[in-house]
Amino acid sequence: MRLSDVDQLFVPDAVAVFGASDREGSVGAMVYRNVLAGGFKGPCYPINPKYETVDGQPCWKDLAALDKHVDLALIATPAEAVPGILDQCGEFGVRAAVVHSAGFSEQGDRGSALQERLVEAARRNRIRVLGPNCLGVMRPSHGLNATFGNELPRAGNVALVSQSGAVCTAMLDRSGPRRLGFSAVVSLGAAADVDFGDILDYLALDPQTQSILLYVEGVRDARRFMSGLRAAARLKPVVVVKTGRHPAGSRAARSHTGAWVGSSEVFRAVLERGGAVQVERLAQLFAAAQVFGAGRRLAGNRIAVVTNGGGPGVLAADRAVDHGLILSELTEATRAKLEEALPDHWSHGNPVDVMGDGSAQRYRDALEACLADEGIDGVIALMAPLATSDPTTVAKEVIEVAKKTRKPVLTCWMGESRVAEAQGLFAEHGVPHFESPEVAVDAMSFLAEQRRNRMLLMQSPGPLSQQLGPDIEGARLIIEGVMAEGRKVLGSIEAKAVLSAFRINSTQAVLARSPNEALIAAESLGFPVVIKINSPDIRYKSDVDGVRLGLSDAQSIRRAYTELTERAQKLRPQAQIQGVTVEHMVPTRAARELMVKVVRDPIFGPVISFGAGGTDMQVLEDKALGLPPLNAFIIQTMIEHTRVARLMGAYSNMPPMNRQALSRILQRVSEMVCELPEIIELEINPLIGNDLDVIAVDARIQVDYPPPQMPVYGHMAIHPYPQHLIERVPLPDGTDLTIRPIRPEDAQMEQDFVRGLSDQTKYFRFMQTIKELSPEMLVRFTQIDYDREMALIGVIRPQGEEGVGPEQEVGVARYMAHPGGDTCEFAIVVSDASRRRGIGARLMRSLMQNARNKGLRIMEGEVLSANSRMLALVKSLGFRIETDRNDPTVKLVSKVL
Known part of the structure; x- marks a missing residue:
């Protein structure tokens, strides 16, 4: 394919x-x-x-x-x-x-x-x-300079993709003295056809490219951008500098490229979920090019700093704390080595100060000791050109040590004339060098961020929970009923009903349109109660002082009703006041006020934010953003990104909050916005959490009709797992076959499946001799983008003496849509042991139906002429078969869907 x-x-x-x-x-x-x-x-x-x-x-x-x-x-x-x-x-x-x-x-x-x-x-x-x-495209290894700009740069392993030709020329000009080479340079210009997604798809599998740099002014097609970004970042580092973070820059970017510019907060969440690293300045982009071009990766975020002066070490240490890097505690073994190699008055800690009169051998011993420490993941080597130092000789020792380790060694030889020769040596030998300690730490932090974001990227939320699953149809009917009345905002009771349909605990609310109805509701629920103004036109009840807490007698109920309604009518005379809602008072013992909010970004669709709640949330601005679909790992990462997370543990006689219940609610909110494209905005505030449970106290939902003919999950930047495609089919021999979309966790099963194929079957499928899937192929085949491709696997559960066994893959059929068109290319293979059971035909029929539902019109593929079984299968399915004019050993097969 x-x-x-x-x-x-x-x-x-x-x-x-x-x-x-x-x-x-x-x-x-x-x-x-x-x-x-x-x-x-x-x-x-x-x-x-x-x-x-x-x-x-x-x-x-x-x-x-x-x-x-x-x-x-x-x-x-x-x-x-x-x-x-x-x-x-x-x-x-x-x-x-x-x-x-x-x-x-x-x-x-x-x-x-x-x-x-x-x-x-x-x-x-x-x-x-x-x-x-656009400026054009460069491919140095191919001798191709299809631009009207610079001379061709040296060949290397870094790809640069930019919406600005000027940025390309500036980066290339700066790369010369640093001897940084490029695998490809692409200026997108207006990107009327080929966009970031297309180029990222190519670079993801380009063997010459080991890391990718993006200069982004705006994104026009969120789904294609995310698809390409995630495909590339699974296999290699992707670093992005995004302009237009502020209104003035956004206007300039819009006029320059014609691409829409999304919220800077949302874009950062997009990059985190896409596995990419975001930098803010071109200088940092160049630093990232150096550090990722060197091919080293960081196993954790624990670093050491080796320096010949205290000041540079302190600068690096402060910057490391800013970025969340940990200055490792040296082990006793490492301390012993350093005590032996360094004078008595060395720093005795991290940063490791070898002192201004340190010899090249002393510096080398310190660097080797730190790199040998299992608690250190990378080292930053600093040198100031003191009168007693020899920058060039020390640089040679650092280069020798760096060649012998897989841990990243980043350098900063401060100054100009006295360190110029050393800087040239670092460039010649591919050891990353930076102009200041702070920039060196920035570069190390990019390695740590790439590792962390790649972990987020690898998270793939699975199907919806089948146990106590959501009542999607019930929630949709509530929303449709509201819109049928011409309303776009759900009332408090309606909003909580939608939450309940997705198994989110909320306080029971009773609508009261008179003081007497409010009293009846309070008596029915049981005192104490809370009374809230009920109006679709009042966004925040606190704006009109529209809440009364802890009411415990009849007189206070009647008085509160009158006060709330009169005050709301006075402050908001245009608002439609529908009465009040009466709710049972949530116990405040050990309570934390939280907030969950969903907004619809115009570029990237639904975005979920979580943070501190209550009336002060807008002032505190404590929130973390995530793109749905979410899973447990992504949710925990979001929670840890907030300051309110520190209040969830035990403190001041407060028991720890039930974080598992909170995770369930965030998971349900994710499912809600995935399955209900009608939801434009949702806010649960406050969300009260304690050691026992987490409960939604107030909710607001804004809805609208989705665009006509919008495909399933077309409102989202990341396509969720397509659970609706799971089907169970009885085979003629009585075996139950499950056909379902492939998931990332199927990687080992997919590898075992390919290993078990005969050599001939492998050759027929891949048109080359392979023993097993490479790591890159395995990622590519199992971590797919369900929007533009599909892989349906057929699995069975063999019956053994100990009962039903684990899933076993017996076949897979996949297609990939060609960008910008209505054609897709397919491939299929069935295990040798499972032939003549109708599995291939069943997989192909499901695959064709899915492609048809996606709006694809033509399915085509290549089949070796010797593969008679496959030719017979596609003929039975109505495919047209022709001989390839350029290769008679290949048959071209196609079918109008």
């Missing part, structure tokens, strides 16, 4: 430059010369009807006149000509294009209409287009 259709942007065999010319300073001239100067080994054809030759080479007026195969078109013509050029490229089989031309969406309505024509032409001709208004 093809995993990317943008490969011709990076590794074309032949290139054509539309708009190539001899006019000095023109984009076409610069692009053409850069391709020739970069060392591209294939032919590069200039296309321009105005010229017979360009740069002394023959120039053709169009592709028809050229009559040669072209893989990649570089277009630097006026914007109006671009759609016609794409039609020409489609006619002659060109599959990728870079549009350097400006004059599209940045030029108002006329430009936007022209960009729409460009996209239509690209889709019509099945061409992937980078741009418009």
